[in-house]
Amino acid sequence: MAEDFKVVIVGGSVAGLSLAHCLERLAVSFTILERGDRIAPQLGASVGILPNGGRILDQLGLFQFVEDEIDPLDFALIRYSDGFSFKSQYPTALRSSYGYPVSFLERQKFLQILYDKLKGKKHIHTGKKVVAVLDDGHEKAVVKTLDGSEYAADLVVGADGVHSIVRSEIWRHLRKGAATADEPFTGIKCEYSCIYGTSTNVPHVQVGAQLSFLTDGVSIHVFSGKKSKLFWFIMVKTSPDEFLDMKKDAAQTARRICQGLGTVRLSDAMYFRDVWSRCTIYKMTPLEEGVFKQWNCGRLVCVGDAIRKVNGPNIGQGANMAIEDAAQVANLISKAHSRPSKLSGPGIASMLDEFAALRRARTASICQQSEFLVRMHANQGFGRRLLGRYLVPLLNDVPAGLSSLSIRGAAKLDFADAPPRSLDKAWGGSWRSSLRSVVYLRPGPVLQHALLVVGGLVVLCLGLWWAWPVR
Template sequence: MESSSSKGGFKVLIIGGSVTGLTLAHSLDKMGVDYRLLEKRKEIAPQEGASIGILPNGARILDQLGLYNAIEQSAIALGTSDVYFPDGFHFTSSYPKRMHDRRSFAYPIAFMERRKLLEILYDLLPDKSRVEVDKAVSRIEEHPEHHGVLRAYTHDGDVYEGNLVVGADGVHSRTRREMWRLSGSSPTGDVPVSERNSTSVEYACIFGISDGIAELTPGRQVMRFGNGWTLAVIPSRQGQVFWFIVQKLDREYQYGSAPRFAPEDAAEQCSKLARLPIHGDVRFDDLWQRRKAVNMAALEENVFQTWSCGRLVCIGDSIHKMTVNLGQGANCAIEDVAVLCNILHHALNEKANSELSDQDVEALLRRFHKEHFPRVSRVYDMSWSVTRVHARDGSMRKFVGRYVAPYFGERLQGRLFNLMADAAKIDFLPLPRASRSGWEEYRSSERNALLWASSLALLIVLIALFTGRSYW
C-alpha cells in the first residue's frame, strides 16, 4: 500500500489486467496515484493465439509512458498491403508506409503477439506488487462506514477498497454488470433494458499464429476479400506469421445468444480456405499446417451510452467493442486511459489539499463521457463500415471495395489519417519523439471536412453510374 505517498490518499482500483488495465496502471504510476489491479485469470499473459496491432494513436501514448521502445523491438512494422479480390484483381496499397512517413505520424502500423505486449506492459511496471492475479471480482459495494470508498469482493473472500473503481475487464465485464446493478439505486435512475441488450454479433474471427514461411516477406501484409469473409496475413520477423479470418455469421445475434466456438469449428472453417493462394505458391493450408496457436471467437459490436455510476467507471471493451478489421479496439482503449487520466489529474491538482467528493468524482466522470464519447463513436462507426466493405456485404460495399478503394484510395485514406490525427494524448507528459507534421496537418478542420465531402460526392456519382440509381 502506498496511499500515504499518493495524491491526497486517493486510490484507484483497476478491475482487469488487460492491455487497457495495465496501461492505466502505468499512467496512474506516472501521476503518483495509488492503485491496485485485480486480474481474474491465473496469469497476466496467457497464450490465446491472437496478434494485436499498435497504430500511431496508441503508440504515441505508450511512448509517453516509456513503453514504446520495448514494444518496437518486438513488433513488425507494416510497409505495404497486397489486396486480392475474388475476380483475380489485386493491387498494392502503400497506406501503412504513408502512415509511418516522416511527414506523417512517426509511428508505424505495427503488429505483435498480444501475449508479448501484455508481458512488456507487466514487466515494465515499477511496482508489480500492486498487481494480483486469480482475483475474480464477484460484487462491488459502497463502504458501509467510510464515505467515498467502494469495496470490491473477490470469489476467494478478499476485499479491496478504492476511491474510484475502473472496470477494464473486457466485453464480458463484471464491473459493467455491477455498475448497472448499482445504478438502480442511483438518483439518476436505472440503465434501460434496451441499452443493456444493445450489443450485437454479426461476425466471428479465427485468430492464428503460425511458424514462418520463407516466401512471405516480413512487413508485407496480404489481404484477401471474399463474399462474407476477410483473410489477413501478417508475416513477422520473429519466425512467425500472424493471421486472422473474419467470417460473417448466418445472422445477427444479440449478445448472450451468439454461438460459442470450439477448435473443431475453427478447423472446419479453415479447411474451406485450404487451397486459397496467399502469395506465390503459398496456400492457406501451408499456414494451417504450421499453426502454433488458433482461437475462434465471436466479434461483439456496440458503444454503450452509460459509462459510469457514482465512483465506478468502465473503459475499453467493457464500454465499446468493435471488430478487428480497422485495428482500433486496443488503441481506442489506450486513448480511454489518456482522456480519463487527463481529467483525473486535473481534478486531483485542483483539490490538492482536500479529498474528491462524490460530486467531484461524478462530475469528472461525466466530463470523461462528454469529451470522449463522440471520438469513440466515430472510431466505432468507421470500424463497422470497414468490416462490411472488406466482407463485400451488399452490392454497394462490393463496389466501393473493388472499384473505388483501389483507384481513389489516397482520398479515402485521408479520412483514416484524420481519425489518427484527432487522437487523444496524455496532456501532463511530454511527447518523446519530435512532433511530425501529420498530427496537425490531418487534424479535422473545415478544410478537411470539405475535402471529405468532395470525396463522398465523387463516390455517390460513381455508385450512381454503376447501379443506375440516383442517391441525390
C-alpha cells in the same frame, strides 16, 4: 500527488495495465484485480499498435520495447475472388503522417512488456474474481472478490472486457437494485465471428507485408511479424445457426472453415493452405460490435472493451482505444488533483461524466468506421461491394491517406511531454491535418493535389452515403 487517493482497476489486460502506468507516472495509488491466474497468458492472439496507441506508449517510455518486438508494416496487398489485386500504402501513410509504424506483435508479449516495466508489481493481484462493487454514497467504494477480500477505493475502473462485472454493477446502481436482464448489453450486436491464429516459417513471406483476401461473407488478413511469424485473422459472416455450431465445438468449426479456404491465393506465391499448414495456435470467437449505453455511475467507470467493441482487425483500433481511455482517465485525475480542494464523491462523479462526454463521440466514430469496413471487406450490400471492389482501387493512394481518419483527434497524456517523433505531425483534429496526410505520397502541383483530394473525398462520401444503410 494525493497519496490518499486510491484507484482499484478491475482487469489486468491492455486497458488495466496501461492505466496503471499512467497512474504510476502521476504517483497515484492503484490496485489491479485480475481474475486469471496470470497477467500475460499465451492465448494465440496478436495485437496491433497504431500511431494513436504508440504515441501514448512513447510518452510512458514503453514504445521502444514494442519496437524491439516488431517488423513494421510497409504496405498491404489486397486481392479479390475474381483475381484482381492492388497495393495500398496505408502503413507508410500513417507512419509518414504521425511518426509511428503500424506494429503487430503477440498479445502475450505486449502484455508482458506492460507488466515487466511497471514498478509497482506488488499492487497487482491475480486470481481475484470480482463479484460486487458497493458504492452507497460513503467516502469510499468497496470492491468484493470471490475469496472474501475487500478493497476500498475512491475510484473503481472496470477494465474487465465485454462481460464486465463493473459495468453490470453500474447498471445495478443505476436501477437501484432492480433486475436489469439484458439491458447492460443494449447496443451490442454479433453478426460476425473471427478465427485468429499464428503461423511460423511460412515460405514466400515478404517482411513488412499485409496480405488480404476479400470475398462474399469472408475476409482474410495476414500480417507479417518478427522472427518469421505471421499473425492472421479470418472474419466470417455468421448466421444464428452457425453461432450455435461454433458454441458446441469452436475448434472443429474453425478447422472446417480454414481447410475450406486452403485454395485462396494470398499472393502470387502463397495460398492460405501454406499459412494454415504451419499454424501453431488458433482460436475462434464471436465478434461483438457496438457501444454500450452507460459507462459510469458515482465512483465507477468502465474503459476499453467494457464500453465498446471494435470489430476485429479491419480497423485495428481495439487495443489503441483502450490505451486512449486509460490516458483520458489519467488526464482527468491529474486535472482534478491540480485544484486546491480534495476530490470528493460528487467531484469524482462529475469527472467521470466528463470522461464519458470526451470519449463518446470518438468511440461512435471509430465503431462506425469499423462496422462499415468489416462489411465492405465481406461484400455485404451492393453499394459496399461497388465501393470496395471498384472505387477504392481506382483512387490509388487517397484511401491510404484517409486511413488517418481513425487517428485524427486521438487522446494523449496531457501531463507528459510529447515525444520528439510525434512533433510536427498531423495529430490535430482538424480536416486540414487529415488532408495533409492524404497528399503525403504524390509530389506535384498544388492544383493536382487539390483535385485528387477533393475528387476522392466526393466519391468516397457518396459511396459511404449509398452503402451505409445497406445491412
